[in-house]
Amino acid sequence: MPWTTGQRLQGGKYVIDKVLGQGGFGITYKALHIELNRTVVIKTPNEYLSHDPEFEKYIERFIQEGRTLARLSQHPHPHIVGVIDLFRENSIHCLVMDFIPGENLFQVVRRRGALPEVEIVPCIRQIGEALMVVHQAGLVHRDAHPGNIMLRSNGKAVLIDFGIAKELVPKTLSSTSNAGNHGFAPYEQMTRGSREPTVDVYCLAAALYYGVTGQPPTTSLARKLDNSSLTPPRQINPKISEQLNQAILKGMALEAKDRPESMYVWLAMLEKPKAMASLALEPVHREEVVYSKGKLNSQTIPGKSAIKFPKIIPWDWLVSILLIYLLIGYLLAVSNASYILWAVTWAWACTVAETVAVAWAVACAGDGCGPGDRVVQTHIATARAFLEVGGQHIVRGTDAKQVVAVESRTVVFTASLGDQWNHAHSTASGGGRG
Structure with a gap:
């Protein structure tokens, strides 16, 4: 005989509220856990x-x-x-579980x-994920129909009533x-x-069909015995x-051998095929660096050391300094200044002149020698002219040895200046193409 409302179990630990369901194999009660003030199912x-x-x-x-x-649990x-307790009340074995509020799938679909x-x-x-856990524990629910699938208000589903009471009746x-x-x-279960x-x-799968x-x-x-479809x-x-x-x-x-062999395999069939990540074909930009005419590409070539070009000092400054020193030498020569003073000035002029020539030769080598060639050559020619004029005036008031020295220095300097220019130019022409 089923227990009635208000009946106490386990010395008053549980109080029966009402019968939730009854079948051929068992009875389910809603009860209250007094100490915890918690609604449970027995x-x-x-x-x-x-x-x-x-x-x-059984x-x-x-x-x-x-x-x-x-x-x-x-x-x-x-x-x-969740399973809370397992006890025996007189001769009756009882399983205590959490009470899950909400509607089962039957009730939701009917509504x-x-x-x-x-x-x-x-x-x-x-x-399905819950049943996978049950299967891993060596159990089978055997009663996962819509009446045992509770749907909470938050959209979560909970599997209840494990149906282990079925083991108490003939299979x-x-x-x-x-x-x-x-x-x-x-049919093989029945x-x-x-x-x-x-x-x-x-x-x-049948519960999903119903849903x-x-x-x-x-x-x-009916499908097995009557060949119903x-x-x-x-x-x-x-x-x-x-x-x-x-x-x-x-x-x-219909036949177990034709079904997915596990819950995991069947759940995989419910997954929507993942959309193949479309390869974003971003526009391919080819960056092309346009260099000025006559400029060499300064990018490093694999396997070769990078070419470093010297910093170029403004040519007009250098040429101006050269001309100033030449003018000083010219004036000293005209004024018949002492040979020592003139020689010192002359040495400085030669040094600056050679520096200008070499710097501009290298600069032209870096640039591939464009219009700058003519500029430097023009200034070198000018320097030679000053040297020649200066040399002529120096002859005045000097002895023959000084004349020879002056003429020799003039020739050596102009020849040296021209040779360095030609060497740098030929290096630039050859190196730029090599």
């Missing part, structure tokens, strides 16, 4: 099953699986109802009709006695009591995708 087997010859065996399995679920899964694919598929995936009666499971169990994970695959069509599927027994869900609801349509039909394959 599940028990029916008393009449005590007359079954294998009752003790009870032993009930306790074993209850303890396994309690261990799972030590690491709570967000989509699996709203077929649910959108984008809404129901995530919930089914959550239940051939475990599903047929439950009207809620009608049409959601594979005829042979199969506990393979493919049973849960079929049940969950997207609003109609229960053709029962597996299963209407593809997309014929009922054309709004669902072909991928979802095929995933449901594959999960509900």
